[in-house]
Amino acid sequence: MKGNSYLTRKIHSLLGVVPLALFLVNHAITNYSAFEGGPEGFNDSVEMLNGLPLIYFLEIFGIFLPLIFHGVYGLYVAYQSNWNNSRFQYGRNWAFTVQRLTGVITFVFVVWHVYQTRYQVLIGELTHEQLGNQMHEIFTNPVSVVLYTIGVLAAVFHFANGMWSFLVSWGITVGPRAQRISSYIWMGVFVIVSALFLLSIAAFRGDEFAETSAAVRTWIG
Numbered sequence: 001m002k003g004n005s006y007l008t009r010k011i012h013s014l015l016g017v018v019p020l021a022l023f024l025v026n027h028a029i030t031n032y033s034a035f036e037g038g039p040e041g042f043n044d045s046v047e048m049l050n051g052l053p054l055i056y057f058l059e060i061f062g063i064f065l066p067l068i069f070h071g072v073y074g075l076y077v078a079y080q081s082n083w084n085n086s087r088f089q090y091g092r093n094w095a096f097t098v099q100r101l102t103g104v105i106t107f108v109f110v111v112w113h114v115y116q117t118r119y120q121v122l123i124g125e126l127t128h129e130q131l132g133n134q135m136h137e138i139f140t141n142p143v144s145v146v147l148y149t150i151g152v153l154a155a156v157f158h159f160a161n162g163m164w165s166f167l168v169s170w171g172i173t174v175g176p177r178a179q180r181i182s183s184y185i186w187m188g189v190f191v192i193v194s195a196l197f198l199l200s201i202a203a204f205r206g207d208e209f210a211e212t213s214a215a216v217r218t219w220i221g
């Protein structure tokens with residue numbers, strides 16, 4: 001039983017990096033194309049991704065199954081763990097707690113967000129070309145902007161701090177010096193990836209993403 005749980009935890013940890021961390025960074029860059037290239041730049045990125053060979057296979061095995069396993073098992077770990085855990089040296093305890101908290105926030109956020117985006121394409125309510133308008137509609141509602149900002153910051157913190165812990169637990173950053181340098185690097189990554197997402201929210205609010213939205217929207221209040 002112990003051995004099983006060790007292996008499950010290792011798989012959980014590895015899936016957090018490959019493919020989920022890779023997905024998150026790629027997703028931030030794709031969305032940032034809305035800031036840099038406007039509707040055209042964003043549509044080109046969406047088209048390019050959806051034109052990849054075996055895209056459904058990649059989505060199922062590269063995003064959704066790892067996400068469900070990492071999320072559901074992560075919730076189980078968060079539920080089981082002692083929230084005042086003291087297994088880390090002073091200064092890392094808060095990060096350990098926030099890692100669990102941001103995991104739960106990210107899980108709820110992702111379910112809501114996928115419902116608003118990918119699921120609407122799946123059931124035929126939206127086409128890929130209408131996703132820019134869809135994001136515009138979502139971000140013209142200030143409550144959604146606040147909830148997305150919280151969701152994005154939680155997801156990116158969970159990713160960056162998770163990478164720091166991953167490198168420790170897989171024996172890659174062993175000594176205190178390596179761990180200190182690693183924490184500066186991941187703090188920098190947190191700032192950059194958060195900025196990419198937040199700039200894309202600002203871009204989607206722009207009028208250029210509204211042009212065809214009146215004709216497109218039916219299902220969101």
Ligand code: HEM
Binds near residue numbers: 027031050059113
């Ligand atoms: C500014 C913030 C964000 C924006 C504008 C955004 C936008 C989008 C869009 C437009 C799609 C549909 C893509 C398609 O069907 O081609 C999507 C899908 C998705 N997003 Fe986000 N997203 C944001 C943040 C996040 C965050 C923080 C996560 C956390 C993990 C996330 C997870 C996902 C997932 C899992 C999918 C489904 C993936 C797929 O099948 O393509 N998103 N997002």
